[in-house]
Amino acid sequence: MRNIYRLIAVAVCLLAASCGRNATPVYLDDRKPLEKRVEDALSRMTLDEKIAMIHAQSKFSSPGVPRLGIPEVWCTDGPHGIREEVFWDEWKGAGWTNDLCTAFPALTCLAASWDPEMSAIYGKAIGEEARYRNKNVLLGPGVNIYRTPLNGRNFEYMGEDPYLASVMVVPYIQNVQKQGVATCVKHFALNNQEFHRHDVDVTVSDRALYEIYLPAFKAAVEEGKAWSIMGSYNLWDGEHCCHNHRLLVDILRGEWNFDGAVISDWGGVSDTRQSLENGLDLEFGTWTDGLARNSGGSDAYNNYYMANPLKRMIESGEGDEAKVDDKVRNILRLIFRTTMDRNRPYGSFATEEHAEVSRRIAENGIVLLKNDNEVLPLLPDSVSKILVVGENATRKMTKGGGSSSLKVKYEVLPLDGLKNVYGEEKIIYMKGYSSDADEKVETLDELKAAAAECDAVLFFGGLNKKKTQDSEGRDRLEFGLPYGQDAVIEALSEANPRLAAVIISGNAVAMDWAAKVPAIVEGWYLGSEAGNALANVLSGKVNPSGKLPFTYYAKLEDCGAHAFGEESYPGITPAGDTDAAIYAADIPTEQMAKKIFKQRYCEDIFVGYRWTDLYNLEPTFPFGHGLSYTTFEYSNMRLDKNSMRANGRIKVSADIRNTGKVRGAEVVQLYVGDNEASVERPIRELKGFRKVFLDPNEKTTVEFVIDRSALQYFDAEQHCWMVETGTFTASIGSSSRDLRCKAEFELR
């Protein structure tokens, strides 16, 4: 009997042991809560494995834990398409043939659509492309505020207004992440210029920080639930943003409860202790210049700040391993949400559907800035000869510009798009100007003679993503158009009154010729379908509906950032030198990094239209401006009540009618201003918008809710948002300067 009991006991033990052996470890069991899985994986890792996980192993990847089957992290730029494969240790393209992607419009164009639905389809499509290419971190979107039109990377961001950028960024993030790909929202924070981007030390008031520069990041974290964020190159208050305690520990984690991974910008790390203690999780791109600085060559990755130097710090007891554990937790969470999510979709790549999405977004974002005498649309039947002038009609714009440069499956050039719509025989092309100083092009007289012979003239110019022309690492050197384009435009305007100028850019440019040119279009960098989208808008197949996400200043000095001298832009050395010479001489980043440039955001909260409104400056085209081939009438603005308490809400609405002859879309904008604030406040700020599509004579009612968030300002001393009682004005209109109806209400 006893033997039987013993046998049963042994059998039970064996069974239990074998169950234990085969049981899925908690970290691999996706029915278990995320945090349990994270802790389980962490508990199995050695210090070496932890250290390996928190820094790069190649240009764009970091190791997982091979022993535990935890996959690597693979990042890709972002934010307009999936970057080509590069060599393990180099920026150079690896020459793969399966990585020709769809290029989506630059984020300025997306913002110009003022349509969150466009952000959603953008996110889904680019997320699918990233997923198909087995990338689990998309390095984008970028939401740095457009502070100056000279910033070389504005085209990668979403304009000058924190509310617009906040609303537009959220659906992008959500829809990328539905594909099991993390977004990496960049560049956190205050990275508002490329000039001395590694060593400019920004000073900004807390009020401007919270009201202008942080809201889009906050929305990305709190509403978008972004799974990672990228620290920026610059310093804030003396500390590099990739390991800036206040930014990453106090604000990002402390105030916004971010539980994702903080990834450094490539080469943005410069200190081991700060990296350990100030909230950075993953180090990339140190010695980003091809590993040359580290003479160790192939073991360069082991010498990253968060590699051997950090390990030594931990082993000697000078650093706290618990802080390393926190980093590992954040990266594990990222991996569990992406590569280790067994339910994530498979993605798709360079499909017709994605091209269609890209074209739709482009068509929604193109902005008709001016259209006197109804020069546009150029209906195909109304023209037999069109003169197309300008290098940008034939220049690929998906290449260049820095890290967002793409290797695309195809890109439709504007000239080809026009030929598709009008037929080859109707199009005459002349280059007009050249970005190559040695190249000779037609004389102005020749251009004029040709223009006079045609029914209409389309000029394609602007910037071109070459160095200092909307490109990473360099700001623009002038507000004006390069390569003598102004003279070409003026000549054409003298020769033919049916002239439209299409500006391809991610920035406002000086347009001293604006009064002489009847039609002007902002054509952005539009991606794979650029030419088709532009031709569809110019020919009237698509009715333009984009609105400017930034102010088109008449002159550079009208921008607040430029109204205070070089301390405000681009910054000065502590000795007070302005040092433009260093920039002009194109000194390598490493030498520049030895200098710290001090910069003060002197215009404070008055960025963009907040500044031009305050001083009543007339922009060439205001924030929110954009025309249509139809017209809209605003009427019957009403509030559901005339007063509210601080926690209350007021509904405000207006009727919009399409009063023209074609179907079109209007972006109805709500601005709110505090009439009797005790602190200085912008005259009005964007607090709501809705894009409505209407048939001729169709009418709709647009309703907005005004709540506390639309009335508040940030009180830096008390470190909280405040609302003050008194009267406020709500204005509804078609741009920040074309306000069609107003109503006052009271906060009691």
Ligand code: BGC
């Ligand atoms: C850029 C980032 C980019 C990274 C990787 C950096 O130089 O600032 O935006 O994602 O390189 O290419």
